[in-house]
Amino acid sequence: MTTQPRNTPQFFLTSPTPCPYLPGFQERKVFTHLVGRRAEEINDVLSQGGFRRSQTIAYRPACENCRACVSVRVVARDFRASRGFRRIINHNADLDGTMLLPQATSEQYGLFRSYLDARHADGGMVDMSMLDYSVMVEDTHVTTRLIEYRTHSGELMAAVLTDVLSDGLSMVYSFYNPDLPHRSLGTFLILDHIDRAQMLGLPFVYLGYWVDGSRRMGYKGRFLPQERLMPEGWVRVDHA
Secondary structure (H helix, E strand, O other), X not given: OOOOOOOOOOOXXXXXXXXXXXXXXXXXXXXXXXXXXXXXXHHHHHHHOOOEEEOOEEEEEOOOOOOOEEEEEEEHHHOOOOHHHHHHHHHOOOEEEEEEOOOOOHHHHHHHHHHHHHHOOOOOOXXXXXXXXXXXXXXXXXOEEEXXXXXXXXXXEEEEEEEEEOOEEEEEEEEEOOOOHHHOHHHHHHHHHHHHHHHHOXXXXXXXXXXXXXXXXXXXXXXXXXXXXXXOEEEEEOOO
């Protein structure tokens, strides 16, 4: 566990590496550590500035010749589910979501491994062990929750690691049963978070980066209205 106190963030820049979203491009990230007594406050401010959290690191793209990664957040209070979204909600009406403290279990890890092997077999997380998974879930200095989604019979179908910010919910990482495409579980998890934000009176659901031209990240543009972080600030988008 990371315990080193740090009250004033220091920022660092990574070396260029191949972009995981756009072939032929290089990516760089600026990052800082989220530890110490101000971690919650810093995470809030940085999230509103387009950063994402991974364990005790907050990062955002800092690519020299590309601005394809755009931070997006759904305007929860104004969101109305389309007919297609309502169909997905109905297909998953048998799932109960329970918000828990961020504690890793072997059951979660089994589902996590199945998801990685089926959906991201060539990704950077594919070699994660149970210990690695536990660190991903539990090594946090901010208000984090793990939401489990189970059938009425108790079968674990999905889970989402979520930060509770002052102005919304930030979906850090989600995974789900990869063998049930008719459920559209990835979409359902976002819809459920929008509903939770509405019930909590939180204005936004942070989805991370929308990447125009990337099949892996383009789906985030479907959840409207949303705000996208542009050079001039957050800009509302109401139509695709």
